Amino acid sequence: MWQSGDAYEAFMGRWSRRLAETFVRRVDLPPSRRWLDVGCGTGALTAAVxxxxxxxxxxxxxxxxxxxxxxxxxxPDPRVTFTVADARELPFPDDRFDVVVSGLVLNFVPDPAAAASEIRRVTAPGGRAVAYLWDLAQGMEMLRYFWDAVAELNPAAVELHEGRRYPLCRPEPFGRLWTEAGLTDVTVDDLTIPTPFADFGDYWQPFLGRQGPGPAYLATLAEEDQARLRELLRGRLPANPDGTIPLTARAWVVSGTA
Structure with a gap:
């Protein structure tokens, strides 16, 4: 599900880039720090840093x-290195980085607590550990509309709704993850960005790329079931007179000090 960079970029990359840029501006840390990007994906957050x-x-x-x-x-910057590694077993010594960040990934890690513990381990004393996740239950409208329509057409698929599958994407468990990892001064805030689509095709086409839980589910449906879902969404999504679809996306941001 997470192999095609091009398909991911078409589906979520444009929004993850916008979110990463807004996030780094909000973190607002002094220059000349050593950063680690855990679950860097196609490099949106790294580029923003x-x-x-x-x-x-x-x-x-x-x-x-x-x-x-x-x-x-x-x-392609000499200050940057990319390494294949698992968030649960980071290949770095203790206290290695001044800032450790993770964007839109910890809910997909099989053991988020192990990843949080590793993030704490490699953060230098006094350093910052900051992560963010989409609010999949409510505020990430692009995905919420999709899964709500799926559940309406197929009630048996309600458990696949990302808002249910990933309970970490809520303020209380997200903050608790950082606290239980041993980080202090833990806060959870929200961050919202606009996610406008040019038209319905601009919204729907990226779901055909199989990158992410929604597109992966869509790929399992017969053609006629895909068409039913498509038309339900076409009638359900808000649209301006010019056909543009004015959605927004909220993320939760957790921050702590080592």
């Missing part, structure tokens, strides 16, 4: 070589 934070170095890790190939092409 380079553009706005003036780091002395950035290390990116991700288990998908396909995503890392795109990240290396996107961020």
């Amino acid at each position: 380079l553009a706005a934070a003036d780091p002395v170095e950035v290390a990116g890790v991700d288990p998908s070589e396909g995503f890392l190939a795109m990240a290396r092409a996107r961020v």
Whole structure:
């Protein structure tokens, strides 16, 4: 599901880039810090760090070589290194980084607590550990509309709704993850960005790329069932007179100090 960088970019990359840029501006840390991007994917957050934070170095890790190939092409900077690695077993010594960030990934890690513990381990004393996840239950409208329509057409699929499958994407469990990892001064805030679509085709076409739980589910449906879902969404999504679809996406941001 997480191998094609091109398909991911078409589906979620444009929004993850916008969110990453907004996130780095909000974190607002001094320059010349050592950064680690855990679950760097195709490099959206790494690129945002380079553009706005003036780091002395950035290390990116991700288990998908396909995503890392795109990240290396996107961020050809000598301060950056990309490594295939699992968030639950980071290949770095203790206290290695001043800032450790993770964007839109911890809910997909089989053991988020192990990943949080590793993030705490490699963060230097006094350093910051900050992560963000989409509010899949409510505020990430692109996905909420999709899964609500799926559940209406197939009640048996309600458990596949990402808002139910990933309870970590809520303020209380997200904050608790950081606290139980041993981080202090833990806060959880929200961050919302606009996610407008040019028309219904601009919304629907990326769901055909099989990258992510929604597109992966869609690929299992027969053609006629895909058509029913498509037409339900076409009638359900809000649209302006010019056909544009004005959605927004909210993310939860957890921050703590080592």
